[in-house]
Amino acid sequence: MRFADAVEFALASLRKRRLRTFLTASGVMIGIGALVSMISFGKGMQKNVTQAFKASDLFTTVMVMPGGAEPPSADPDRQRPRVMAPARTDAVLDDQAVAAISRIPGVLSAYPDIGFPAMVGFEGTEEFRLVQVVPAAVAASRSLKIRWGRAYDSDAEDGVVVSRSLLRRLGVADPASAVGKRIRITSVSIDLGRLATLNLGSLLSGETSPVAQETYEFPILGVNEVSAFGGEVNMTESAVMIPPGPARRIKRLPFSSVWDLFRMRDGRVGYSAVNVKLGSLRDLGAVRSRVHDMGYATFALADQFDEITRAFYFMDMILAAVGMIAIIVAALGIVNTMVMSILERFREIGIMKAVGAGDRDIRRIFFFESGAIGLVGGTAGCALGWAASLLVNRIVNFYLARQGMPFVDYFAFPVGLFLGAIGFSLLVSLISGIYPARRAARVDPVVALRHD
């Protein structure tokens, strides 16, 4: 029997039982559709996160921290990940240290991570936020996506960059309209003179507190868009960014965190962290070992990337496993359909054998039949998975757009995914066809010809 004839036989038989063929292929279609959309979601997440990391310069940024005890986090089980421990714990991370780090070959820039709590007000509304002091060079870098207005030109320029999400919290619908308007920053400071004469009793009895508030106004120069992935990991996406110049005018607590005070040495309070920008990822090891020699701890996101990649593989596997459940159900559907088909065509199989069909011919016909179901179901499943993903993507983006998030493709469809899915569907259907095909081939023609 020729190959083309076996295919024709199989297709003729499928055409004859249209409804059942359609239902069985639909089962495969749904299974493959689920698998394709699951995997494309995993691939999409991976692509988005990887791109966000690459675009934000995070790979070439090293965070330098003082050694010693770690400050507690809100969740005591959640430590800062993978901080490389230093040799010494008494090194203070002050301006001298920042200057020394800047001089290490391979370092483009180093600037302290200075932030202070403030009440941020715009027109009638107010929000508590951390104001981040960011040098102009960093604010102007490609890692900061300023969508409206501009970044500040120098460290001395009087103005701030705010995030779109903050503006939305402050009731501003159109970010462009806020550019040029003034924003209020209220900070707290401690009157050290009054502190000396105070005791707890007098504080409670209603005397004024040594804690003073002062409000400053700055023009909004630009509004940046928070990327959908990476989010607040990136300090350059803080709610309010202010250049070092005007930041110095603001009366505030002389430390970012109260924990910094515990690291004080000889009366000097260091920064809680210094951001170090590298020219290239290749310098990471060398720069890091120099910084460790100076007695500081480091944290680089590049370390995390392998783990992130591993996590994505794991996620892909879980998503694929969920999709596999649907495939297994579809495969059982194929087996059922094919076994039913044998029972219905029992006599026909006998006739074919009586006129000279060999076991191999019968096997082939049934094998091709289940293969055709898989091929058609798999192809339709790819289309279904693609269409469903497109729809989900539209809906999710519609809701996220209302919250000010940019449009993101949450699904990725590499060509290999489609080809792989169709190939996989064919494979599963052929495997499902093995038992029915063998059973059909074993039909005894004498028994089959007696059968009505």
Place this chain on the structure above:
Amino acid sequence: MSPTAPLLVETRSLSKTYLVGDVRVPALADISLAVPEGSFLAVTGASGSGKSTLLNLLGGLDTPSSGTIEVGGTIVSAMDREALARYRRFGAGMIFQSFNLVAARTALENVELPLIFAGVDKTERKRRAAELLDKVGLAHRAAHRPAELSGGEQQRVAVARALANGPRLLLADEPTGNLDSRTSREIVGLLAGLNRERNLTVIMVSHEEGLVREFAQAIVRLADGRVAAAGGPA
């Protein structure tokens, strides 16, 4: 058939026993036949005498429990499944009481079936199938499905199909069992004509004494799975 014609079919001590549960039911016992090429042999006997079993064994649809079958110098009883399929395809054509046409296929497509399994290409097999239908007088019914054909027409299609790959042996299992007497005579006449014109060896199982006497050159009567009588038409 010339008196000195070589043997086409020879069986020696052929037996077939079916196992029904734990009980061995003998269907055929010790059948030894010699059928010269080009002869028309009728096999008669009461129902259950083993006629159909004998034909199934000769046609390669079933395998004997013991004994040998030799057709055209080849030991059919020693063949494996694939060789038996080839034998059914090329060596022996079969027709049945209930015609056994594939309902979903037209007359022409039914005749094409053995050619498909023989790997004949489409144009050639269409040509050959049409020619065979013409031979049995059904060229005008080629595009009809079995349900649209009369019993006699269906059996003619079956005959055309049995001859598709040019076998030397035609086995007919009660070919007139479902037909009226006039059509029965036409069908057996058709077989006899093929027997004469093509030197086709025909072995026909039949109840119909009249037809058997009229057309067969030799008759074997079976009783309880054994040869009860053998000879020429009485």
